Amino acid sequence: EVQLVETGGGLVQPGGSLRLSCAASGFTFSISPMTWVRQAPGKGLEWVSGISSGGWDPYYTYYADSVKGRFTISRDNAKNTLYLQMNSLKPEDTAMYYCAADSRLSLSLEPDWYNYWGQGTQVTVSS
Numbered sequence: 001e002v003q004l005v006e007t008g009g010g011l012v013q014p015g016g017s018l019r020l021s022c023a024a025s026g027f028t029f030s031i032s033p034m035t036w037v038r039q040a041p042g043k044g045l046e047w048v049s050g051i052s053s054g055g056w057d058p059y060y061t062y063y064a065d066s067v068k069g070r071f072t073i074s075r076d077n078a079k080n081t082l083y084l085q086m087n088s089l090k091p092e093d094t095a096m097y098y099c100a101a102d103s104r105l106s107l108s109l110e111p112d113w114y115n116y117w118g119q120g121t122q123v124t125v126s127s
Helices: none
Strands: 003-007 010-012 018-025 034-039 045-051 061-063 071-076 081-086 095-101 121-125
Touching: 003 095, 018 034, 018 095, 018 121, 034 071, 034 081, 045 071, 045 081, 061 071
Parallel strands: 010 121
Antiparallel strands: 003 018, 018 081, 034 045, 034 095, 045 061, 071 081, 095 121
């Protein structure tokens, strides 16, 4: 059974930082590109960032314009874990953050593309 478990969310002040983690199991993590997607209150899903699968050095990483330069995606294949380091957080970053993967081992900027999802972790940026 595929499982993706996100942790690390919380309440942070504007300008602060958080590091999200996503523990993966039930599939071969090292060969799977991975993605972060978020959903703000009352809004649709928004693709945030993606990272290529193992075998590349360095990994290829991709970011939405809204987070470029502030967020960093990374992975540890030995630990089957995906990360999202979020710096200089803004109130508009408030959302539920999900890690996601595709059983076809592909990356897409379309959130609906993915068929493996975690339960999400809430990030709230507020003073």
